[in-house]
Amino acid sequence: MANRHKQKGKRDNTTIVFITLLVLFLGVGVYSLVNMFNSGGKSDAVQPDKVIDLKVEKQAKIGKADAPVKIVEIGDFRCPHCKLFHDQHYAQLKPYIDSGKVQFTFAPFQFMKPEPLVAGMAAKSVMAQNKEAFWKFYDAVYNNQVEYNKLPEGKAADFLVDLIKKNIPEVSAEQVAKDIKSDKYKADVEADNKYVESLGITGVPVVYINGKMATDAEINNVQAFKTRLDKELGGK
8 A cells, every 4th residue: 555644634524524424313224334435435636547537737837738648647745745755756857847758746635743834835926936847845844744744833934935045946935935924825835736626636645647557566666657658658
């Protein structure tokens, strides 16, 4: 099974209550009910054999728009497993991206505490100033994630602004600080989260290759991931 950080939300509580009530008052077999939720009840977006038309037009992209392989990562900047994907898989993707074979999109799902929305708001501010600079932000946050995750409540914005000052000179760190303080992009980040939740996704990272969810083996193993890419490319 792929390593993913899970979101704890209302959906889980609702399901538990629903199952409990049915057991108490209807006396139906619990096993069959749970099986329904875990198979036929799943959204198409979380079934590896389904092709999904993901709505990620506004998200950060790198690579040619007409690349034959489109990869979408759904991740959280605080998620250690997402950092592992960045450190191992994303590094291996660069030759494919640079040669025009792959377009890579990062779609944020910012739910990990403390201050889950701050990195998403900072990312939106960076993109508003310079779309290409987002990828420096992506690298900088994951490269410094250990320190970032040790911060006490209320320190995330200052840490991220300082990272931008040190790593992204083409972006105004002062403007990013203002945008975070004013919650300029808070609604956008919340909308991103709501969309991901609508797909039935509760943990990250989740990766799609040409609209199909990558398998656990492909997320956990770089060579398996590259084998899938080469298969999708078909010698192109």
